[in-house]
Amino acid sequence: MHKIEENIKFVRDEIEKNSLRTEKDIRLVAVSKGQNYSAIKSAYDAGQKIFGENYLQEALEKKKFLENLDIEWHFIGPIQSNKCKLISENFSWVQTVDRIKIANKLNQYRALEIPLNICIQVNISDENTKSGISLNDVNQFAKVISNLKNLKLRGVMAIPSKVNQSQALISQYKSLRDLYEKLKISYSSVDTLSIGMSSDYLLAIENGANLVRIGTKIFGAR
Ligand SMILES: *Cc1c(COP(=O)(O)O)cnc(C)c1O
Numbered sequence: 001m002h003k004i005e006e007n008i009k010f011v012r013d014e015i016e017k018n019s020l021r022t023e024k025d026i027r028l029v030a031v032s033k034g035q036n037y038s039a040i041k042s043a044y045d046a047g048q049k050i051f052g053e054n055y056l057q058e059a060l061e062k063k064k065f066l067e068n069l070d071i072e073w074h075f076i077g078p079i080q081s082n083k084c085k086l087i088s089e090n091f092s093w094v095q096t097v098d099r100i101k102i103a104n105k106l107n108q109y110r111a112l113e114i115p116l117n118i119c120i121q122v123n124i125s126d127e128n129t130k131s132g133i134s135l136n137d138v139n140q141f142a143k144v145i146s147n148l149k150n151l152k153l154r155g156v157m158a159i160p161s162k163v164n165q166s167q168a169l170i171s172q173y174k175s176l177r178d179l180y181e182k183l184k185i186s187y188s189s190v191d192t193l194s195i196g197m198s199s200d201y202l203l204a205i206e207n208g209a210n211l212v213r214i215g216t217k218i219f220g221a222r
Helices: 003-022 037-045 056-066 081-090 100-109 135-146 166-186 201-206
Strands: 027-031 050-053 072-075 093-097 116-123 151-157 192-194 211-214
Touching (some): 003 027, 003 037, 037 056, 056 072, 056 081, 081 100, 093 100, 093 151, 100 116, 116 135, 135 151, 135 166, 151 166, 166 192, 166 201, 201 211
Parallel strands (some): 027 050, 027 211, 072 093
């Protein structure tokens, strides 16, 4: 069996075991940044249909070779406002929205009839990382997005800070999960809690994640 196929199967099995326990449907996004289109094709042939990319130019290059495949593309990288048009035209989801200006532009340029699925990127660590809005600002931001007709608010996304203790990670997850549960009550479209990467996806699932973004565990080191 091809290595990528083997990895997909392994990750899926692990997720399956956990989702049985949590009785939830867990979505797996294969993060293909730094991988070529044939690696993506291998994963696709192994049944993987959702892929995440961080860099617009790189994603567009690869998409040219994968046009006929039924892939759901998620944008998961930092967003510059001059890239909003192409992002809104080429992706089904954008998981890293953390500025109103960006939300407005994605809405403005989304020409497809199906709305663009949006996750608000939240900064859940105390570090001064640049990406993500603070927990306190999410409600206000969610209200803005929910009023943009070409966007559909699906949930929240975060990249926890790297810590060695699982207890510290769990407290980061918890703040996001609480927020997610509240948003779900206010917005019927909200159904996505996106946390968990190669090194922490099982712990993230145990703590409420229903979408995980995995690169290294599927494709190998970048
Ligand atoms: C690169 C990346 C991932 C995947 O990371 P791995 O550790 O390789 O699984 C997930 N989410 C985001 C936002 C990323 O940039």
